[in-house]
Amino acid sequence: MSGWAGCLFGLIILVMGLYGCAQKSVYYPSRNTKIYAPPSQKGTQRPxxxxxxxxxxxxxxxxxxxxxxxxxxxxxxxxxxxxxxxxxxxxxxxxxxxxxxxxxxxxxxxxxxxxxxxxxxxxxxxxxxxxxxxxxxxxxxxxxxxxxxxxxxxxxxLGSWSPEIPGIFYVQVGSFAIYDNAIALQTKMRQKGFVHTRIQKFEHRGRTFWRVHAGIFKTLAKAQKIKTRLELKFPNAFIIAD
The missing domain is CATH 2.40.40.10 (RlpA-like domain)
Incomplete structure (x- = not known):
């Protein structure tokens, strides 16, 4: 192999080696690095x-x-x-x-x-x-x-507004440490027409609570309308998304 051919061959080997190393490199972000993907919703809204x-x-x-x-x-x-x-x-x-x-x-x-x-x-x-x-x-x-x-x-x-957000929503109307009190409120809410009112067990720091959720509402707008109505009797009512 002539001198110039040998140099060319060596250069090709060097380039291939550098390319291979680049392909295998792994990047780990540092503490202060900010890496944002484009703010796209593609693929993140499917069930x-x-x-x-x-x-x-x-x-x-x-x-x-x-x-x-x-x-x-x-x-x-x-x-x-x-x-x-x-x-x-x-x-x-x-x-x-x-x-x-x-x-x-x-x-x-x-x-x-x-x-x-x-x-x-x-x-x-x-x-x-x-x-x-x-x-x-x-x-x-x-x-x-x-x-x-x-x-x-x-x-x-703090996002954008759409009154017809679909989903499964409830309005929490009470939270009790005594289960019988939750049952009593659930019965009362069902009698008022909220036939899907449910009770959910909630545990926090060693204590057990029983939450009463009136529902079901198929849009956020409907849940908000009912919440406004229920707030007259349950001032701490708020919406739950299931």
Missing amino acids: YTVYGKTYRPLKVAHGFVQEGVASWYGPKFHGRRTASGEIYNMYELTAAHKILPMHTKVKVTNLENGRSLIVRINDRGPFVKNRIIDLSYAAAKRLGLVGPGTARVRVES
Whole structure:
């Protein structure tokens, strides 16, 4: 092989080697890296099933209010891909929710200490019983629930408005430590025409409560109309999305 041919051959081998290394490289985001996928809803609004239960994400969610237990997730998932396609960064103010549209901004208030902040939904979950939202480490730290691990919160959507959001909605009209009191209210609500009123068991910090949900309503607009009516007798009533 001539000298120039040998140089050319060596150059080809070098380029191939560099290409191979590039193909095998793995990128891990640093603490301060922000990686956002385009704010697309493609593929994130289809119904999906986890642990045998099917969830139907909302298309829009202005007016959505929910109360329940929040948890958080951190190092184990840092750097992994979320349901929205983004890379999860535990130091950003994001959260996972089972049915809210991706990229919806929500105000989360810790009802145990009064702290609140705004986070963006970019993942699905939590799929643990009696939990309604999974916060990033940064969000959980600001709300004061990293230590205890969970806290009772209110989630309020700041997204776009559509009165005919379809789904399965209830209006919570009571929460009782005594089961018989919940039964009494359920019976009363059914007599008033809310034939699908249900009772759900709720456990928080070692205590058991029985929640009474009047329903069922097929659109958010209908649920809000009934909520306004029920607030005259149940001032703490709020909407539950199933």
